[in-house]
Structure formats: C-alpha cells, structure tokens
Amino acid sequence: MAARCAALALAWCACAAAPAAPLTPSATAASSAPPGKQPPPLRTCDTLLLRNPPPMPPHVREHEAAVAQTARALAELVEAGAADEARAAALARAAARAPLLPPPAAVALGAPQLHLGVLYRADPPPPRLFIFQQNNSIALQLFWRSLASAWNASAVIWSNAWFSCEEDGGSWWSGAAAARGVGGARAAAAIFRRLDAVPCEETMYEWLGGPPPCDPATTECRAVPVFGSSERRLEYECECRAGYWRAGRWRVRGAALGARLSCVSCALAPAECESQAHREALMPANFAGILLCFVIGIIIFKKRKCKAVAMWTVLEVVIFGAMLMYASAASQFIAQARLRCIVGAWLRELGFVACYGSVVLRLWVLLAEFRTRKAHRWTPKDAEVLRVVGAMLAGCACYLAAFTATTACAGDELDAVGCVRAAWHHVTGAAELLLLIAGMRTAHAARNANVPFQERTWLAVALWVEIACGATWRLVAMVGHAPETSALAATVRAHLSAGTALACVLAPRLWHGYRTRSLAQEASNK
Structure with a gap:
C-alpha cells in the first residue's frame, strides 16, 4: 500500500512538472462569486520562469510557519479520512486570510493519493478556486509545479519567480511550499505572493527586447509588468544605487530610458545627495503632520455640539488647510522637478487660503x-x-491655473529646477502678506472685544508668526536663493505655518471646553 501511494505521488509530481499542451482553460473550477456571475477564465500565454530566486519577504519565518501549518492541517484531514474538495477549498480560503506581509495572493493544496489538488487565488480579484484535475493549463502550470516541489522535502521550499498572464496584463509570482505527514496521510501546501518587480537577469532579455540600458555599477535594474499593452508585457526600470545620484529622476522606466543610464557618485555631488537624503528623512515628519490633522478633525467633528467649539465647520476648514500645507511639503518627494513645483504650489496656496483665510x-x-x-x-x-x-x-x-500654464509652456531650460521665474513667487508671497496684514488690522480693530479664552489674542499670534515666516521666506528668495526648491525649507515652513495655526486656533478652544466641563462636574459634586 505504501509503495502504491509513493507511485501515485511520483506520478502526480511528474504530471504537474511535465510541460502541458496549450489547452484552453474552461475555468470549470468553482469560484466564490455568486451563481450566474462566474469570472472569466484565465488567459493562456507563455510563462517566464527565472533562474535566480526573488527577494525574500520581510518576515520569512512567518511565511514558512504559515505554509507548514496549512500543510499539517490538510494532512490531519487526510489522516482522519475527511479530506475532500470542499474542505480543502475552505482551508485554502482560511490560509489566504493569514496576517502576512505581503498578504497571500494564492494558496494551493494537494494530496495526490486522493487525487486532490486545489488552487485558491485571492489576487487579482475576483477570488477563484481551481481544481487540478479540471484545470492544468499553461497559466497554472507553475503553481502546481511549485506545490509538488516540496513533496519529498522536509523543509520549506521557496520557488523562483515566474511571470504569468493576467487579465490586466501580467504579474510576477513566487511562493513557498511545504509537505507534512507520512505515508498515505502526507499532504502539501503552498502560499504564493505577487511581486511588483524582480531583478533583471539574462532569462528575460528576449521579453524585454535586449539587455537593459542600465549601468550595473551605479544602477539597479528591475523588470516590471506593463499594464494595458497587448504588444509588450515587461519593461526595464533603472534605479540609482545607494550612494549615487542622478539629476531629475533617480528612477527611470521604459521608453524614458533612451540611451544608457548611469548615476553619479555622491562623492562628486555631495550637495545633491544631501538634498535627497533630507527628502527621505523629512518624509515621516510631513506625514505625521497630515495624520495629526486627520485625528484633530475627527475630534472636532465629535465635539461639534459643544458650545465651546463654536463655528466648528470653519474649524474643519482650518484643519483641512493645514493638512494641505503639510502635503505641500510632502510633495517635495516627487521625482520630476517641474511636476514637484506645480503640485507644491497648488497644495501650499490652497492650504494657506483655506487655513489663514478662515482665521481672518x-x-x-x-x-x-x-x-x-x-x-x-x-x-x-x-x-x-x-x-x-x-x-x-x-x-x-x-x-x-495661470501659474501652471506658464510653467507648462516654459522651455526645457527650466527642467533642472522645475519652476518658472521667481516673479510668480514674489507676487504669490505679496498676496499672502496682504491677506495676513488685513487680518491683523481686523484683530486690532477688535482689540477691546470681550471674547472667551482670549481667542482674538491667539488668532493674532498665529497671524504674526505667519507674517514673520512669510517675510523671511521672501527675503531669502530676493537675496538669490530659491527656497521653493529646498525640501528642508519647505518642511520647516509647513510645520511653522500649519503647526502655529493648529496650536493657536484649536488648543485654547479645546482647553476651554475641557475646563468648562471640569468646573461643571466639580460644581455638581458639591
């Protein structure tokens, strides 16, 4: 009996590993979609199997533990005589919901002695369930082969990456497989993940139209899928290595590569590399400011019925404007210089008008x-x-809109900095200062008003701080520097402008509401 099971296992492995004829998949596999709305079958196409293993996921041990546990669960079902397609499908769906990073995109289970093989694909949606005996097409061949690779191994086997056609173009796949159990109760499981890109190698040169135009000494080459193209499925992506820099974009893809791409060592361009390092280091601070605005917005919305939080809709506008100003600093991480300048200007000015216009x-x-x-x-x-x-x-x-049109129609000589002449920025700064001065005049006219928690004073402080920041910004620009192109300067200005507005507008109001409730509770306790 044991010999018979071993023979069946070897036959099943050989069948999965043998090259299949180009069959048209009928997609007779079951699906989790409702009846009458079955998803279309997978496209058939040639698959590309790489020779080198892809980069491992961040948490390798968790992936290996998940696939081993899934294989052990199926082996227990086989040993108990309860293994069938329905229970295997339920187990595959449960394994696909495992809290892994990246999450499982597909799960395959197999018990050849029972002629049982299922593949559950959760990504791309809609989810699908395929049965090995009913669908062994070219598009699924490497999934079954990866599952069979672990049958005679005691450890978890990681497969090489391969490219498979999808409805949206194609994607890279890789997975880990394991087999557990002994004799007739042995079963195998595999968990697969989708990859955004894989390192270039000679195997894919025919698909990519030749060797990559990336300098191997200064750049890293990756192959990424092409979406929405029926002629080409893969293209190159060159990215500067750590310690190297390139003007404009440090990552170039596809047709934008042109001639051979190389990067400059940071030893020859220390200022540019330092600017790039500042952008990467300041990104968490900018996103922390955006998250802070989001949290404060939720708090204001929940306390909108409190008398201390009067005109709460205007406060929401102030928070929204502060969020846009933080986003303007985060836009400094856009690779293309011209687009970075345009997006930053839109976010900055709209955020300024929403925030400080509401204060005025x-x-x-x-x-x-x-x-x-x-x-x-x-x-x-x-x-x-x-x-x-x-x-x-x-x-x-x-x-x-006029600023954007002028920038878009400017010549190629502006590509280095991405912004139009400084006159636009001087006019923009002057308009900001005029709005702030009008607010200060209004605050001075209301200096004798009796308002709770010194609201007028705090609003005037916010305007004074912003006037100082705006005047300093314009003076630096008039000296000859271009603060609009500095990620560090943009981040400092965003935190001063938005942070001051949030602190002076919201903090006293929320503290007044808290003190009012505390005094009311003390009075009721007495």
Missing part, C-alpha cells in the same frame, strides 16, 4: 459681534463664512 474671517466675525448692539446683534453664520472662503479658494485656483 473668524476675526471678522468677532469684530462684527463686537460692533453691533445687543438689541440688534448680527452674527455671521457658518454658511456665510464658508461662502466667502469658497470665493477666496476659487480666486486662488484661477491664479494657480
């Missing part, structure tokens, strides 16, 4: 309440303030 309008509301008598008191409502803010944002958008 809040001072206007305080002044209106102060100058009207109690018998005829008129208080601008949120809807009126939001309409004014919307008009200001529309005017800013028209100005930025």
